[in-house]
Every structure is written in structure tokens, then in C-alpha cells.
Amino acid sequence: MHHPQQIFVAVIGTGGVGKCFLNQLAALSSKLSRSASAQTYVSVILLARSNKLLFSESFRSLNLSTWEKDLEQSKAPVLSLPQIAEYLAIAPAPVVLVDNTSNEAVAHAYPTFLRKGIHVITPNKKAFSSELDLWEDIQAASLSRNGGMVFHESSVGAGLPVISTLRELIDTGDEVTKIEGVFSGTMSYLFNTFAPIGAQGGSWSAAVKQAKELGFTEPDPRDDLNGLDVARKLTILGRIIGLPIASPTSFPVESLIPKDLESCGSSDEFLSKLSGYDGEMEKLKKEAEAEGKVIRYVGKIETATNQVKVGLEKFDPTHPIAALKGSANIINFYTKRYGDAAVTIQGAGAGGEVTAAGVTGDLIKILQRLK
């Protein structure tokens, strides 16, 4: 007979994914509390947005059916990140902090949380893809005496099992020789629309406008087109396989923003002027077509040469990267053991529910390791 297990959860950031996560947590928590073999109580004790805070001083569970209204009406003064860490550190059971922001300051506080024994789960790429010092400090903090565990499955490919698969390949002694894939749902959609296999496709600027209207881009599409998001994901995967990548700007990243439009004031102005540059993309598309190929925006790591690169490549129409549909992601791991038959992970790489599922999955990993 197992003793019942108690876990506390603190959530910073309650937007789209944060909401989905709290809903998934309500279901998981009620299932675990009824489990005959290993009863577990998961209690959310703190919820934070940028200007609102809701928490229980006596570490009692917040109500997951009324949290939105409770947080909105909360009069509690907002605590600083170190103050939140102090509060969580004295909780009478293990604490998991879920960071559902894209905030740099929260990311920089992970070492503080981890050194206090607080576990950290997040889809936020910032902490793992900024300067190498922060990455190393996070690993060191987690490995320190009584340090917390850290999981970030949803920081690459949203809920797709990218990071856990890569870690297991390495932990079992395999050697990664190459990683190649489409890491951005936005880029995937843009090229599957602009240069589809066996069809004409429209103009480049029309594809960008359509993607923006469908909500597939950041509010300013330049934040997708500059390639930084893909570069951040490559930085994370490269570091996991042991490459000391200094930063997401320390290797070649091809921006798809025309030089003259980098400094446009608004995203509307950018979109209205973009059609003037359609010729450049059209030329690349035609060049690929002349070779019987299509262009795609990919990220690539080659370990033999320590090369990391983000940008346009040509692919044969039969290649899985060329044949991708919609806004799906695809990630290929080439390894010594798998040879030419790469391990391929493919599917939706964005969206609240799937991203939150990656976060919930990380929480389950921590529960299992705490048993």
C-alpha cells in the first residue's frame, strides 16, 4: 500500500496554453486522487499573470472551476519572482512551477527556483536558447544538492515528443549525426501554400497575408519571417546533443524579411509593401522547379562539422520534408544506430491543447520520478 502523494503546482502565465493546461490538470488531478494503486493529490496553490496574483497562504488548493474569476478579482499585491520563490520554498510538499509566459525575466529566475528545490516545467524557449551561461546555470542548479527537476518538452515542436525522444536516443548510447526538419508551423504553412507539390501556388505576399488572416503568424509576421524562432529551437536541440551553441544568433540564420522592409513601422505597412518583393521569392521557386524540386524553410544541425544552419533548402518532391501538409512540423533524427532510416516525428507543432499536453506530460514525468 502506497502513502498518498501530495504535489503543489504554481502557474505563471494563464493565456491560451495556460488555460488548456489548467483544464487538463483538473481532469488529471481528479483521476489521480481516485487512483487505487498510487493516490496523488495535485493542488494548484498559485496563479500569476503580469499584473494579477492569486495564492493560498496556507497552501490550500485553489478552486479550478472558479480560478479565472478569482484571479481577476484578486486584490493580493503582485509578488516579485524572488518573493514567489521564497513562498514556494516553504511549501510542505514538492512544488512544480509551470512557466507559461514568453517572458525573459521569468526564464532568468529558473536557477533561483531550482536551487530551492522547486521543479520547473515550461513551453518557454527563452531560458534554454538565450546565452549559454544561462543554460549552464540551469543545468548546474538542477544538479545541485536537492535541486529541482526541469522539463521543457513543449519548447520545441509543442506537444510532439521531440526532446524526450532525443534524450532517450542519447541516454541509450546512440549518436546523433544530423537533425533536420521544419520547426515552425508558420513557415510550414507558408511554403506548403507558396510552393505546393504538383500545383502552382500563389504569390509569396499572398501566402503571408493569408497566414496572418488565419492567425498562423505572430501579430507582426516579421517575428516569424526573421527565423529567430527556428534558430531558438535549433539552439535547444544542439545543446542537448552537446554542442556549446553560444546563442541563437551565433550561426547562419536566413531572414525572409527584405532588407528595405526591416525598419517599416507597422506590420500593416510591411504587408502592404511586401508584394513589391515577390519577384525575389518567385525566382527561388522557379530555380528549384527547374531542378524538379521545391523550396522549404528548414533547420539543420550536422555534428560531424558542428554546423548549425537555418534557411531555405531545395527538396525532391518525394522527400518527407517537401510532402508536409498544412502547418505541420517534421523533425528527423539521423543517428549511428538508425542509419539512413531516420527517426521521424511529425504532426501539429502549435496550438493550445497540444502544447498544454506537452506541459501536462512533463508534470506526469515529475510525479513518477518523485514516487
Ligand SMILES: NC(=O)c1ccc[n+]([C@@H]2O[C@H](COP(=O)([O-])OP(=O)(O)OC[C@H]3O[C@@H](n4cnc5c(N)ncnc54)[C@H](OP(=O)(O)O)[C@@H]3O)[C@@H](O)[C@H]2O)c1
Ligand atoms: N501556443 C503555442 O502553440 C505554443 C507552442 C509552443 C510554445 N509556446 C510557448 O508558450 C509560451 C506562451 O506564449 P505567449 O506568447 O502567449 O506568452 P505571453 O503572452 O508572454 O504570456 C502569456 C501569459 O503570461 C503572463 N505573463 C507574462 N509576463 C509575466 C510575468 N512577468 N509575470 C507573470 N505573468 C506573466 C501573461 O499575463 P497577462 O495575461 O496578465 O498579460 C499571460 O497570462 C511562450 O513561451 C511560447 O513560446 C506556445
Ligand SMILES: *[C@@H]1O[C@H](CO)[C@@H](O)[C@H](O)[C@H]1NC(C)=O
Ligand atoms: C469550487 O467552486 C464551485 C463553484 O462555486 C463550488 O461548487 C465548489 O464546491 C468549489 N470547490 C471547492 C473545492 O471549494
Ligand SMILES: CC(=O)N[C@H]1CO[C@H](CO)[C@@H](O)[C@@H]1O
Ligand atoms: C504552452 C503554453 O502554456 N503557452 C500558452 C500560454 O498562454 C498564451 C496566451 O497568453 C498562449 O498563447 C500560449 O500558447
